[in-house]
Amino acid sequence: MAPERILVIEDDPDVRDTVCGALESVFPDASVTALADGREFLDTFSAAAVWDLIILDLMLPGISGVEICRRVHADAAGRHIPILAMTGYDTPEMEKRVKEAGAAAYLAKPFEMKDFVRIVKRLVG
Amino acid sequence: MRLRTQLGLFFTVMAGIILALGMLAVGGGTRVVNIFRESLDDMEKVSQVRSLQVLLARQKGSLDAYFLVGDSTELERFEELSTLVLSRLNQIQAASPADEDIQRLMPRYDDVLKSAQNVIGLYRVSKDRAFNKATDDLLPKVRRFFDDVNQTEARIAAEVKNAQTRVKEMVFLGKRLVLGGGLLGACVGFLFALFTFRSLTKSLRALQQGTAAFGSGQWDYRIDLPVQNELGELARSFNEMASNIKHLETQTVHMHRMSAVGQLAGGVAHEINNPLTGVLGQAQLLLEKLPSDDPRRAHLEKIERAAVRCKAIVRSLLDFSRQKEAQFTAMDINEVLEATLEFCEADLQSNHITVLKNFSATVPKITGSSSQLQQVFLNIITNAIQAMPKGGTLSVAAKPTRFTVGPSPDAPAVEGIEISFTDTGVGVETDHLRHIFEPFFTTKEIGKGTGLGLSVSLGIVKNHGGDIRAESRGKGAGSVFSVLLPLVSMAPSSARSDSSPLPVPVGGERARFGPGADTRY
Numbered sequence: 001m002a003p004e005r006i007l008v009i010e011d012d013p014d015v016r017d018t019v020c021g022a023l024e025s026v027f028p029d030a031s032v033t034a035l036a037d038g039r040e041f042l043d044t045f046s047a048a049a050v051w052d053l054i055i056l057d058l059m060l061p062g063i064s065g066v067e068i069c070r071r072v073h074a075d076a077a078g079r080h081i082p083i084l085a086m087t088g089y090d091t092p093e094m095e096k097r098v099k100e101a102g103a104a105a106y107l108a109k110p111f112e113m114k115d116f117v118r119i120v121k122r123l124v125g
Numbered sequence: 126m127r128l129r130t131q132l133g134l135f136f137t138v139m140a141g142i143i144l145a146l147g148m149l150a151v152g153g154g155t156r157v158v159n160i161f162r163e164s165l166d167d168m169e170k171v172s173q174v175r176s177l178q179v180l181l182a183r184q185k186g187s188l189d190a191y192f193l194v195g196d197s198t199e200l201e202r203f204e205e206l207s208t209l210v211l212s213r214l215n216q217i218q219a220a221s222p223a224d225e226d227i228q229r230l231m232p233r234y235d236d237v238l239k240s241a242q243n244v245i246g247l248y249r250v251s252k253d254r255a256f257n258k259a260t261d262d263l264l265p266k267v268r269r270f271f272d273d274v275n276q277t278e279a280r281i282a283a284e285v286k287n288a289q290t291r292v293k294e295m296v297f298l299g300k301r302l303v304l305g306g307g308l309l310g311a312c313v314g315f316l317f318a319l320f321t322f323r324s325l326t327k328s329l330r331a332l333q334q335g336t337a338a339f340g341s342g343q344w345d346y347r348i349d350l351p352v353q354n355e356l357g358e359l360a361r362s363f364n365e366m367a368s369n370i371k372h373l374e375t376q377t378v379h380m381h382r383m384s385a386v387g388q389l390a391g392g393v394a395h396e397i398n399n400p401l402t403g404v405l406g407q408a409q410l411l412l413e414k415l416p417s418d419d420p421r422r423a424h425l426e427k428i429e430r431a432a433v434r435c436k437a438i439v440r441s442l443l444d445f446s447r448q449k450e451a452q453f454t455a456m457d458i459n460e461v462l463e464a465t466l467e468f469c470e471a472d473l474q475s476n477h478i479t480v481l482k483n484f485s486a487t488v489p490k491i492t493g494s495s496s497q498l499q500q501v502f503l504n505i506i507t508n509a510i511q512a513m514p515k516g517g518t519l520s521v522a523a524k525p526t527r528f529t530v531g532p533s534p535d536a537p538a539v540e541g542i543e544i545s546f547t548d549t550g551v552g553v554e555t556d557h558l559r560h561i562f563e564p565f566f567t568t569k570e571i572g573k574g575t576g577l578g579l580s581v582s583l584g585i586v587k588n589h590g591g592d593i594r595a596e597s598r599g600k601g602a603g604s605v606f607s608v609l610l611p612l613v614s615m616a617p618s619s620a621r622s623d624s625s626p627l628p629v630p631v632g633g634e635r636a637r638f639g640p641g642a643d644t645r646y
Contacts, residue, residue, distance in 0.1 A: 110398055110401040110402040110405040113406065
């Protein structure tokens with residue numbers, strides 16, 4: 001099923017750009033919102049927000065990606081939103097933590113396009 | 126000289142002094158006893174001669190009395206006394222058979238007695254001129270004889286006195302000797318004690334200063350004690366220990382630095398991964414947009430490959446810096462070797478070292494800690510690189526094998542794998558071969574190698590139930606390091622992450638060294 005609204009939270013502008021470009025390539029009809037800071041997202045996050053997919057960087061300023069993941073997943077409305085966690089600090093501990101916090105998938109940076117495509121398709125499919 | 130020798134010498138000298146004094150005492154004592162015995166004999170003789178003198182005096186008195194009053198009892202007494210005198214003279218002569226003067230007394234007495242008998246005979250007959258003449262002849266004879274006896278007495282008495290004096294002198298001398306000997310002994314003892322005490326104190330002070338200085342952090346301090354005794358040896362041992370500790374400190378500092386670098390590596394890895402995401406992602410996005418026959422694809426593919434390589438390198442750096450305590454899992458040793466070689470690739474290339482890989486496909490999986498084994502392989506490869514400063518060849522081979530662990534020839538052979546690293550470098554000198562696994566042994570200069578690598582590596586491999594063997598045909602002939610690992614390793618129970626013996630798959634989405642077989646170097 002093609003996703004309509006995708007959220008990307010990533011503070012590095014080039015990475016943000018690359019992820020949005022990749023999404024555009026995979027889901028050209030989806031509406032992609034890109035944020036550089038997770039706090040902004042949480043402030044406005046509510047049951048009204050309907051996202052088909054959230055792509056979340058873990059090393060964010062202010063509030064960590066893991067914490068954002070936990071909060072979204074704890075929310076009744078947010079629980080069903082698939083979250084793809086991404087990080088350059090790829091360790092088994094990190095993967096374990098973020099999956100425990102409710103992430104549906106984990107991708108290490110830098111990622112290959114084919115892996116990215118496979119995962120996001122699986123998450124929204 | 127050694128303290129033991131010094132002490133031995135002291136005791137020998139003292140024993141010598143005591144022995145000498147003892148011998149002198151015994152010898153002197155024996156002499157004194159002999160003198161005593163002699164003088165006792167002499168005193169006996171003196172008393173005999175004195176009693177002789179008494180007898181002779183009485184005899185003369187009797188004769189004078191007889192000649193004066195004509196009393197025949199006096200004559201009888203004279204006769205009796207002759208017998209007594211003769212018997213006394215016999216006694217005296219028997220006691221001194223060698224004394225010529227004493228031997229002469231008897232014949233002289235006989236002579237005197239004859240003359241007396243002659244006079245007595247004349248007296249009986251008539252007291253005329255013949256009697257008077259005979260009496261005049263007798264008197265001097267008697268007097269002479271009496272003188273002889275007196276002289277004899279005086280002589281023997283003098284000898285007795287002489288002996289007494291000698292004894293007194295000897296006793297005096299003996300006392301002096303004992304005192305002197307005792308004083309000498311005391312002096313020797315005192316000098317020895319002083320000398321020893323001074324040299325000991327000096328040595329002990331040097332040792333104490335050394336240990337205090339070293340203990341307070343002056344790790345370059347060495348004790349200067351060039352004496353050739355046990356304390357000198359202690360100082361030399363101390364200095365050796367100090368050097369080892371200093372070396373250890375250098376290594377610890379080094380290790381801390383490495384650990385800090387390791388901790389830094391995590392942050393750096395993360396920092397690099399973000400821009401790398403851009404490089405790889407954008408290259409691949411662009412590749413998607415270009416037609417398949419576009420010649421510009423080649424450039425993008427190169428960028429893509431370079432970015433993927435960077436990812437792999439950062440990955441191994443991150444892995445290496447995250448080493449924690451051993452977790453034994455099943456692993457493919459070829460993968461570990463590949464990862465290590467990849468990690469060293471830059472070093473190998475910059476030193477112009479060609480790597481020849483011969484990994485047997487039939488190498489079974491083994492159980493162990495891949496991060497620790499990577500450390501071992503890294504250590505051996507680093508040594509090989511340093512042994513080939515002008516370049517060379519490093520051959521890495523892995524194949525199945527059977528081997529025995531330990532020195533006993535009865536030890537059972539185990540199934541396992543042998544990983545050999547052969548280099549064409551400077552080799553290991555035959556003398557050094559048996560030392561290279563010792564903790565502080567290194568042939569590298571200060572700062573270029575800690576000397577801990579091989580000993581730690583051997584420890585790790587032994588912990589896996591295996592062994593490391595080193596061979597070298599000598600200086601300049603290269604070396605071969607073989608790591609032997611058993612299939613089933615004797616892993617320490619506390620280090621197991623899970624107790625199941627089933628192999629745990631390694632790989633998947635989080636492959637250590639990149640996306641597997643696609644990677645080319």
